[in-house]
Amino acid sequence: MPSPSYDVKDISLAEEGRSRIAWAYREMPVVGLIRERFRKEKPLKGIRIAGCLHITTETANLALTLQAGGAAVVLCASNPLSTQDDVAAALVEAGIPTYAIKGEDDAIYYRHIGAALDSQPQITIDDGADLVTTIHTKRSDLVAGVIGGSEETTTGIIRLHSMHRDGKLRYPMIAVNDAQTKHLFDNRYGTGQSTIDGITRATNILWAGKKVVVCGYGWCGHGLAMRAEGHGAHVIVVEVEPVRALEAVMDGYQVMPLSEAAKIGDIFITVTGDKNVIDAAHFKVMKDGAILANSGHFNAEINIPALTKMAKSKRTVRTYVEEYALPDGRCLYLLGEGRLINLAAAEGHPASVMDMSFANQALCAEYMVKNRGKLEVKVHPVPEEIDKEVARLKLRAMGVAIDKLTAEQERYLASWEEGT
Numbered sequence: 001m002p003s004p005s006y007d008v009k010d011i012s013l014a015e016e017g018r019s020r021i022a023w024a025y026r027e028m029p030v031v032g033l034i035r036e037r038f039r040k041e042k043p044l045k046g047i048r049i050a051g052c053l054h055i056t057t058e059t060a061n062l063a064l065t066l067q068a069g070g071a072a073v074v075l076c077a078s079n080p081l082s083t084q085d086d087v088a089a090a091l092v093e094a095g096i097p098t099y100a101i102k103g104e105d106d107a108i109y110y111r112h113i114g115a116a117l118d119s120q121p122q123i124t125i126d127d128g129a130d131l132v133t134t135i136h137t138k139r140s141d142l143v144a145g146v147i148g149g150s151e152e153t154t155t156g157i158i159r160l161h162s163m164h165r166d167g168k169l170r171y172p173m174i175a176v177n178d179a180q181t182k183h184l185f186d187n188r189y190g191t192g193q194s195t196i197d198g199i200t201r202a203t204n205i206l207w208a209g210k211k212v213v214v215c216g217y218g219w220c221g222h223g224l225a226m227r228a229e230g231h232g233a234h235v236i237v238v239e240v241e242p243v244r245a246l247e248a249v250m251d252g253y254q255v256m257p258l259s260e261a262a263k264i265g266d267i268f269i270t271v272t273g274d275k276n277v278i279d280a281a282h283f284k285v286m287k288d289g290a291i292l293a294n295s296g297h298f299n300a301e302i303n304i305p306a307l308t309k310m311a312k313s314k315r316t317v318r319t320y321v322e323e324y325a326l327p328d329g330r331c332l333y334l335l336g337e338g339r340l341i342n343l344a345a346a347e348g349h350p351a352s353v354m355d356m357s358f359a360n361q362a363l364c365a366e367y368m369v370k371n372r373g374k375l376e377v378k379v380h381p382v383p384e385e386i387d388k389e390v391a392r393l394k395l396r397a398m399g400v401a402i403d404k405l406t407a408e409q410e411r412y413l414a415s416w417e418e419g420t
């Protein structure tokens, strides 16, 4: 059966979506500059692009930019809870078939991925590698037509490296997450701020004085710890990697195993990309009233099945807040079904930071088309000139000028003979 031409919650929400997309665009000057150039040059003319991304106002601006470049764009959600229904409706009205409904179940989620793939994409843009894995496992008929793909997040890139290592990857991929102008800003400042925002909107808690346990001190963990501390929280970091643990210690945080932190934390937040980081043994020793949230890509970081099994009852006490009552009388509170809380309960990263991530995505799509057939089948870094160009354009848009090396300094930095 052919896929319907779109699947959104309510097409009449389009006007509200359009207005919010335009609001976000004001904060996306780099994407704006690229859109204007794409409109004139049409570097993506006739190219079919499928994006499996969080359907937010920022993603809409990326999609409209690719469309301005001449591409036929189709979108589906990269998480069942992250879709903004008004944005999905506005995208459909803008001529971008979109398959995404906030709160869709797993069956619909995968049906939507299938519908996006029915467009026979030549470029895939993923946030979590769902398009690329579905193509490789269930829709290998599409491989021959794919020029390449790009990946937005850390978890997706880990999956791609595993596919390549196992000899399974069949088309070239670009690791957009690994661009400096992506993870140093989006993962750190974006996830830091928006995760605090999501937890605050879901619970309305005061952060000052709380013991906040950050599991994973990667780029997201750095941002989150920094922002929680800024709100007056006492931050405890949990890590498995010694260099990052050491960095957390020297950044001024307390570092300890989760088995210890579990006994004293008020709020636990996972950002590891790993599985069952918070598990049954931890639930057993947590304080009554402890809050659990995840901002990592998948809802696997908190062992929800184990929590459900331990609980004698469960009820919703506020939107996005589930109370799990344990037999000994303690209650634990899980936010947003353990899905990335910044997108489930808030609006995801602010537009200004997605400006850089999505500028990389747009320029990488152009790069793949320019190098069609020439890219080796592997996971490529974002070309350095794209990364630097995004930083230059962002600085310019922010009105920040920087210095230039003098000819003498260039010679000095390139030489090995000159000393004291």
Ligand SMILES: NC(=O)c1ccc[n+]([C@@H]2O[C@H](COP(=O)([O-])OP(=O)(O)OC[C@H]3O[C@@H](n4cnc5c(N)ncnc54)[C@H](O)[C@@H]3O)[C@@H](O)[C@H]2O)c1
Pocket (backbone or CB within 6 Å): 153, 154, 155, 156, 183, 186, 187, 191, 215, 216, 217, 218, 219, 220, 221, 238, 239, 240, 241, 244, 271, 272, 273, 274, 277, 295, 296, 297, 298, 340, 341, 342, 343, 348, 349
């Ligand atoms: N919420 C969002 O909007 C958003 C944005 C960007 C990235 N992400 C996701 O967040 C996750 C983290 O991304 P990142 O860029 O910070 O990754 P990263 O690889 O830089 O950091 C992850 C850290 O977690 C640590 N870790 C792994 N297993 C652990 C465990 N069992 N206990 C404690 N620490 C553990 C690792 O050692 C590493 O330091 C990924 O799933 C990524 O896809 C989410």
